[in-house]
Amino acid sequence: MPTFVYMTRCDGCGYCVDICPSDIMHIDTTWRRAYNIEPDMCWECYSCVKACPMHAIDVRGYADFCPLGHAVRVHRDEEEGLIAWRIKFRGGRIKDLVAPITTKPWGQFIPDLKKVPAPTKEQRESQLLFNEPKYIRLDDGDLYTLESQGLKMRQGVYY
C-alpha cells in the first residue's frame, strides 16, 4: 500500500517530488500540496517519508503485517547524521531504532569490490551467507551465462 500526504502538514516544498524514484509524488494544482499520483506503483521505499521536513508523509502498509493501530514513523536528521525510526505495535509496544545516515554524493565512495577478499569457508557456511554461494555458483565456476555454456540466443531482445 502506498504513501499518502497529510495535507495539513504539507507546505508544498517539493522535496518528495525531487526524491521519489518512481516519479509519482507530485503537486496538487488546487492547493499546491504534495500527493501520490499513482498509489499502485508505489514501492514504499520511504524516500519521500524521510525527505519530508514537515513529517507530512506516511505509509499505509498492507493490513496483514501493518494492522490498524500500528505506526511506523521516521525522522531523518542531516545535521546530526542520524536516521531514527519508531515502530508502534497495535498492542502499544514501541520500538525505537537509530542509525547513522550513510548517503554519499552521486558517483563517489563506490567500493572497489574486486579488491575485497572472497568469503572464507566458515563465512560461506555461516547463516549470514546461507545458500548464497550456491545461488551464484561460487564453487561451480561462476554464474552460468549463455557464453560460458556455449549457447547462442536464437530469438530474443538484443541490446
Added chain:
Amino acid sequence: MSNPFAWLGAYGITPGMMQAFVVVMVLAVVLGVILDVMHKHSAQYFFEHTERMKKFATRQLSSSEKTGLLIQTILSEVLTSSEFHNPKRRIAHLLKMYGFVLFVLSTAVLIFFYGASQTAGIWPLLWRLGALMVMIGGWWFWLALRVDVSSEGHPWYRIVRADMFILSLLGTTTFGFLWSITNSAILFFLFVLSAVVLFGGVYWSKFGHMFFKPAAAYQKRVLMADGSREHLPPFYRRAEVLDQSTMDLVRDIPADQKFGLCIMKDEPKHY
C-alpha cells in the same frame, strides 16, 4: 511622498466610499474563512486529531506550559516563519508576510484617517514600502521558488487554481505600486480588481492558511511536548547515541566529518 488615495476625488470616489470598500473586503475575508473551514471540516479534523493523539500522551501539560508553547509558536513559527526548511522560501515568505501586513495596515490608516488629504506623514512611504516588499518576495517566489517551477519543471507562466492567491496578491501590490507613481486610471482599476479577487476569493484560494498554519504549528508543539509526538521517534543528538551498536560504522569518525552531501543538499537534476 503624497497619499495616492487623495487622487481618487478626481474620479468622484469619496473617502466614505473607500472606507465602505475596505469594510466589505474585511467582511469578505471573514465570510470566506468561515465558509472554508465549514466546507473543508478543518476545525473538525483538527480537534479529532488532537483527541486521537491525547490517548498516547505520556504527560499532562499545565496551562503555564501551554502558554509557553503558544508564545514560542508566535515568536518562532509566526513571526520568523521557521517552519520553512528551505532558507530561500523562508526569506521570500517573510518579505511577503511583513510587506502584506505593512501594506494593509497603511492602506487602512490612509483611507480611514487621511482620506482626501495629500499629505499623510510617513504612511504613504510605508504603503509603498509594503507593496515593494511583497513584490520582491512574491515575484522571486513566482518566477523561481514556486515548487511547480523548481521541482515539477513547469514554466513560470503556467497558471493553475493554486496560484490564485499569489497572483492576486502580486496583482494588488504591483498594480497598486505602479498606480501610485503614474496615477493611471487603468492601473487603478486593475489594482482594485486584484484586491477584490484577493479578498473575495478566500474560499477558493490559500488565503485562509494565515489563520490555520499558526494553529497547526501550536498543535504540533503541544503534541511533541505531551509525549505523543504523533508517533515520531525522539530527535537524538549524535553524541547521545554513539555508544549504540547501530553506530559502529561511524563511531570513530570525527563528528564534523559527514559521509556526503546527503539528499537535502544535492540539487535535483532530474529534468
